Ligand SMILES: [Fe+2]
């Protein structure tokens with residue numbers, strides 16, 4: 328049943344479970360406090376043209392209207408059941424679970440908390456960006472991403488409250504206590520503690536880091552724990568917009584820069600207020616490598632166990648990407664560092680499930696790069712964006728103890744220090760990017776470093792007033 332007018336909109340029959348309803352209603356004020364403290368700073372009274380989930384029907388779930396962000400209807404929505412039996416691992420063919428099996432409580436809680444923690448983290452990371460939005464269209468997209476990350480937190484907290492008793496309620500409290508980048512109580516995963524101080528960071532984050540989220544959610548959407556599978560399934564439909572914002576955001580920067588380059592072939596685009604392509608590449612290098620770390624270790628007994636038990640599948644496990652859903656026969660070969668040299672190691676496929684998921688992610692990133700490169704090509708600009716080697720700038724896994732250049736060549740510490748600023752954003756790069764970050768709040772206008780989008784939101788024009796400021800009404 329759809330309970331849209333309830334205090335907590337939902338399609339999980341919350342009103343029939345008084346205890347759960349009370350628990351969630353008592354968490355709600357803490358969430359709103361957190362949102363007021365750590366959500367977008369300075370825009371809480373403004374009317375934003377936002378979409379709100381009102382059902383889970385494909386194509387018909389989104390309602391667009393002006394909303395003040397603290398009044399956003401954060402709801403709990405599960406996609407309709409799509410399968411009765413487990414689709415992979417040792418339990419394949421058995422019935423999916425409607426409750427948490429006692430012996431998998433710890434693992435499932437850890438999986439859910441790790442996912443949940445990223446949702447408020449990204450809102451915290453992005454909280455100051457509204458002050459420098461390049462257009463009202465972008466400002467609105469930022470806030471759409473923010474409120475939906477808030478809803479994703481609700482989705483995960485629902486699972487914690489419903490299925491994990493007191494432990495789950497405690498975890499839900501802690502999700503509002505940790506803070507991105509905090510020295511004593513940081514967020515769980517590395518990339519979610521990195522500051523996001525400008526819109527190039529934001530677009531790279533939504534392109535590369537949110538995209539890790541897509542693959543993690545897709546793996547959980549295969550889960551034998553049915554409520555988790557159906558929750559993450561619906562989150563994926565919202566997530567698609569976040570990835571769109573990132574991918575087209577970088578595309579629009581490239582579009583603008585290449586326009587400026589065409590205007591004057593000899594001119595440094597910096598003199599024209601543009602973002603040089605090589606600088607964009609350095610930001611890509613940073614966020615792509617940070618995001619690869621999120622997939623976890625190459626050889627992972629946890630990943631093997633999650634797959635065997637049916638907790639976490641592969642990307643499109645049921646979507647025709649794989650024929651063998653047991654994965655006991657194959658092996659996976661990957662690169663490692665041995666002393667000063669590169670070598671290879673072969674492990675059973677199940678232990679390599681983090682890499683298998685990451686491979687699907689990398690393919691997706693490569694697709695986006697081809698799109699960006701076609702923008703350069705069409706305009707006759709000889710520049711090609713590349714994804715850095717998986718070895719480059721890693722904080723996790725077999726490459727994390729050694730320096731490599733973006734092509735994957737091993738570097739000594741001295742060379743790395745000398746070359747670092749060729750590969751990653753330098754202080755100068757960051758200062759330059761930030762010098763361009765001046766807000767443009769006039770409908771239909773846009774900052775000089777980025778091109779207009781091809782289309783507006785919900786078939787509105789680009790000059791639609793996507794944000795109505797309270798002080799102008
Ligand atoms: Fe999310």
Ligand SMILES: [Fe+2]
Pocket residue numbers: 476537540566569
């Ligand atoms: Fe997201």
